[in-house]
Amino acid sequence: MREWYQQGLSSMYNHEELFYAIWPMAKTVLCFSSGYFVYDQVDMIRRHLYNPKAPSLLVHHAVLLVCFTMALYRQVTINYLILTLLCELHSIFLHLRRVLRMACVRKEGSWLVSIEWSFNWITFFTSRMVMHTFIIYKLLIDSSKFPSGIEWPLAISGMTGLHILNVLLGVDLFRAFRKERAVQRSRYKAS
Numbered sequence: 627m628r629e630w631y632q633q634g635l636s637s638m639y640n641h642e643e644l645f646y647a648i649w650p651m652a653k654t655v656l657c658f659s660s661g662y663f664v665y666d667q668v669d670m671i672r673r674h675l676y677n678p679k680a681p682s683l684l685v686h687h688a689v690l691l692v693c694f695t696m697a698l699y700r701q702v703t704i705n706y707l708i709l710t711l712l713c714e715l716h717s718i719f720l721h722l723r724r725v726l727r728m729a730c731v732r733k734e735g736s737w738l739v740s741i742e743w744s745f746n747w748i749t750f751f752t753s754r755m756v757m758h759t760f761i762i763y764k765l766l767i768d769s770s771k772f773p774s775g776i777e778w779p780l781a782i783s784g785m786t787g788l789h790i791l792n793v794l795l796g797v798d799l800f801r802a803f804r805k806e807r808a809v810q811r812s813r814y815k816a817s
Contacts, residue, residue: 641768644705652708659711660694663687686791693784703777710788712757716749735810743803750799754792761785
């Protein structure tokens with residue numbers, strides 16, 4: 627927010643700012659996130675907490691770890707990667723859904739579930755779809771400004787992979803939403 631206020635929105639998102647500069651605390655956030663992704667990846671593998679037929683979460687973490695490690699090592703694209711972390715806002719509501727179910731307080735059709743679904747969809751579209759589309763757009767229009775090397779190919783392939791995973795997550799989320807609505811309608815008709 628401070629960067630936005632001091633520099634204005636247009637200069638905050640110019641290529642030089644996103645590629646070479648490092649916003650305050652951005653490097654710390656990236657280091658912390660890298661540690662979290664390593665821990666979560668190891669935990670998922672050790673406890674078999676992923677779908678072996680479609681290990682999208684493992685792929686998601688692996689892509690992020692490669693990109694984060696390279697950015698931290700080379701000290702470039704850190705601000706681009708901070709923007710990608712905004713998608714984790716949606717993860718809050720994905721986890722909330724699971725926690726409410728585990729606590730047996732999640733009842734289909736309740737006002738709490740309606741609010742949860744609303745936040746799930748709002749954050750899915752804003753922090754995952756819109757933000758990642760914006761980053762891909764910036765990478766494409768600024769491709770000539772990247773120095774020759776690994777940064778642009780890694781960035782565009784990583785963002786494309788993450789965007790595909792987000793679309794698949796959206797499909798899964800829509801199926802869960804549709805299934806929940808169908809169960810709710812059948813209970814309503816039965817009563």
